[in-house]
Amino acid sequence: MTLHKGGTERARERRPHPVNPFYGEADPVAGMETAPPRYTLPEGPISPHNAYQFVHDELMLDGNARLNLATFVTTWMEPQADVLMTECRDKNMIDKDEYPRTAELERRCVAMLANLWHAPDPAAAMGCSTTGSSEACMLAGMALKRRWARRNHDRYPGTARPNLVMGANVQVCWEKFCNFWEVEARQVPMEGDRFHLDADSAAALCDENTIGVIAVLGSTFDGSYEPVAEICAALDALQERTGLDVPVHVDGASGGMIAPFLDPDLQWDFRLPRVASINTSGHKYGLVYPGVGWALWRNQDTLPEELVFRVNYLGGDMPTFALNFSRPGAQVAAQYYTFLRLGREGFRAVQQATRDVACSMAEQIGALGDFRLLTQGDQLPVFAFTTADHVTSFDVFDVSRRMKERGWLIPAYTFPPNRQDLSVLRVVCRNGFSLDLADNFVADLEQLLTELRRQSAPLGRPENVATAFHH
Ligand SMILES: *Cc1c(COP(=O)(O)O)cnc(C)c1O
Numbered sequence: 001m002t003l004h005k006g007g008t009e010r011a012r013e014r015r016p017h018p019v020n021p022f023y024g025e026a027d028p029v030a031g032m033e034t035a036p037p038r039y040t041l042p043e044g045p046i047s048p049h050n051a052y053q054f055v056h057d058e059l060m061l062d063g064n065a066r067l068n069l070a071t072f073v074t075t076w077m078e079p080q081a082d083v084l085m086t087e088c089r090d091k092n093m094i095d096k097d098e099y100p101r102t103a104e105l106e107r108r109c110v111a112m113l114a115n116l117w118h119a120p121d122p123a124a125a126m127g128c129s130t131t132g133s134s135e136a137c138m139l140a141g142m143a144l145k146r147r148w149a150r151r152n153h154d155r156y157p158g159t160a161r162p163n164l165v166m167g168a169n170v171q172v173c174w175e176k177f178c179n180f181w182e183v184e185a186r187q188v189p190m191e192g193d194r195f196h197l198d199a200d201s202a203a204a205l206c207d208e209n210t211i212g213v214i215a216v217l218g219s220t221f222d223g224s225y226e227p228v229a230e231i232c233a234a235l236d237a238l239q240e241r242t243g244l245d246v247p248v249h250v251d252g253a254s255g256g257m258i259a260p261f262l263d264p265d266l267q268w269d270f271r272l273p274r275v276a277s278i279n280t281s282g283h284k285y286g287l288v289y290p291g292v293g294w295a296l297w298r299n300q301d302t303l304p305e306e307l308v309f310r311v312n313y314l315g316g317d318m319p320t321f322a323l324n325f326s327r328p329g330a331q332v333a334a335q336y337y338t339f340l341r342l343g344r345e346g347f348r349a350v351q352q353a354t355r356d357v358a359c360s361m362a363e364q365i366g367a368l369g370d371f372r373l374l375t376q377g378d379q380l381p382v383f384a385f386t387t388a389d390h391v392t393s394f395d396v397f398d399v400s401r402r403m404k405e406r407g408w409l410i411p412a413y414t415f416p417p418n419r420q421d422l423s424v425l426r427v428v429c430r431n432g433f434s435l436d437l438a439d440n441f442v443a444d445l446e447q448l449l450t451e452l453r454r455q456s457a458p459l460g461r462p463e464n465v466a467t468a469f470h471h
Contacts, residue, residue: 007039068409069427069441072220072254072284072382076432078341081334085289091329093129094320096313102329103318105336112339113296116260117269117278125270126303127296128321129282129332133253134173135323136279136295139307140249141177143277143297144212146304147247152208165205165246166214167197168416169221171253174214183211189417195219195374196226199234206238212247212276217255217268221415222375222426223358223382225255228268228275235274247276247302253293254380256280261348262355263379276302282335285351287342287431292331295321350431355381358429361438368442370449374424381429386422395458396425399445402452406444423461 019035035054036042065075077085088102096103106129114125130136141164149156156162163184166174170187178185188201196219206213213235218225228250235246250256250268257280259266269278275298282292297303303321310317342350358377362385366373370391377383387395400412415422429438 063409064407066432066437067407069429069433070409070411072281072428072430073290074283074287075430077287077289077334077338080341081288081337084337085330085334088330088333089328091333093327093329093332094311094322094325096311096318096320099329100314102332103313106332109294109332109335109339110296113280113294114270117256117296119270119296119298121299124299125296126300127294129335130279130293130295130322131291131324131327132283132293133171133251133279133281134176134293136281136293137171137173137249137251138177138180138323139295139321140277140279140297141174141181141183141211142307143303144247144249145181145183146307147302148209148211150304160209162211163205163207163209164211164214165202167202167216167219167226169196169219170214170216171220171251174251184209186210187417190415190419195222195415195419196224197231199227199230202231203234203238206235206244206246208244210244210246212249215248215250215268217250217252217259218380218382220254222384222424223377223380223428224375225259225266225268225379229266229272232272232274246274248272248274250275250278252278253281254284254382256294257285257287257347258351258355258380261344261351270298282331285354285430286335287338287350288331288334290331291328292335351381354429354431354433357381357433357435357438358383358427360435361427361429361442364438364442365445368446368449370453377427377429382426384424384426386424393455393457394452395461396423397461398452398455398459399425399448401459402448403445406448408441408444 036046068075091099091102093102093106109129110125110127111122114122114127119125130139144164145162148162152160161184163186164174164178165186166188168187168189175185177183186205188197188205197215202213213231215226215228215231217228228248232248235248239245252259255268256278259268269275277295277297279293279295280286282288282294283290286292308319308321311320355377358381362373362377362383365371365385370388371385372388374384374386375382396412400410403410410425410427412423412425414420415424
């Protein structure tokens with residue numbers, strides 16, 4: 001979470017300020033006269049009604065999630081899912097003994113994913129729920145590192161320093177993993193029109209200290225799928241040449257729940273023998289509210305036993321693999337709900353509708369003439385675009401800032417090495433973002449363009465431009 005520095009109230013805020021007389025419950029005149037302090041624990045209690053109203057009013061200023069084209073995370077679920085999540089909000093995932101049925105639903109979700117991702121022996125696949133893909137990636141990275149350390153116990157700890165090979169377009173969780181677990185991040189830069197990892201560069205960066213290669217399905221920068229099968233083939237060739245056997249982890253945070261339904265012939269999962277583990281975010285295209293991810297390993301060999309902890313379960317013990325201990329069970333129940341509710345055909349229909357919206361929107365934006373599409377929304381339902389070469393009066397940052405005036409959140413950011421010269425806008429389509437909303441977006445953009453074209457020059461990019469929009 002954001003690492004906050006302690007705050008104090010500014011002088012203006014410290015003065016007791018009056019509050020709405022209606023906050024005096026039954027008697028507006030005898031009600032509270034000053035608002036409670038904001039950065040110190042209030043001296044005494046207030047009524048639940050007032051506490052609710054304060055928090056509620058403050059949160060009104062948050063954005064409208066449905067108009068947010070920046071995030072991959074689910075912003076709408078059916079009312080039945082809300083009910084189910086409310087019913088489960090007091091359940092702690094780790095109390096397997098107290099909540100054996102929640103544990104069972106988690107097990108079923110893992111089994112369904114193992115089957116969906118073509119584990120050769122679904123019964124032998126291992127997996128768990130997590131708080132999201134980031135935690136899942138930490139776990140998968142730890143398993144890769146431990147397996148490598150075992151194979152190299154004569155050199156590590158000691159002289160060898162482990163490394164992990166990835167594209168410069170990876171999500172920030174992989175930089176975190178490398179930082180936290182002291183692994184060198186070997187990143188393949190973008191070159192020209194190649195905006196993600198390619199097979200030859202990946203294999204070229206591998207050596208005897210490589211714990212694995214991360215292949216992303218798909219990239220958060222532009223929604224493109226990395227060529228997982230080609231990467232595996234290049235590593236097969238490397239093994240033939242050198243004997244190095246480098247496993248692949250697929251970061252399927254988004255694509256793990258898109259490709260199985262929309263691109264069934266694409267070979268990216270456990271069908272490729274080199275793929276040791278896969279993660280996905282249940283709260284992205286798994287269609288569940290924030291707080292759930294999944295990590296799966298091909299079999300027991302790919303998940304070292306010594307990383308597994310055991311918790312009490314109905315008098316026996318149950319293996320667990322997690323960074324957290326306590327965690328809400330509601331998201332896991334909601335994930336099982338979406339699996340049960342939609343089935344394969346339902347998922348296919350939902351994801352296809354989302355991809356249709358993305359493709360249609362990309363096409364319309366391309367047709368405006370002011371932009372150049374980098375991707376078309378036909379892999380992840382996500383696309384990136386930049387201003388066309390002839391456009392000199394405005395830039396992507398102007399578009400992002402001005403669209404916010406109309407309520408649309410669309411991030412602008414620069415690409416990582418070696419394409420820091422390229423700044424883009426990115427649209428993430430999700431279930432709930434309808435064709436109607438997409439048409440409204442394009443209409444608003446078109447109207448804005450008549451103003452932007454009249455600018456004499458871009459109005460200046462913000463000073464601290466993010467080099468990666470990491471949602
Ligand atoms: C979103 C994302 C992550 C991080 O996932 P969380 O579920 O937000 O923790 C990791 N990798 C990729 C490719 C992503 O898109």
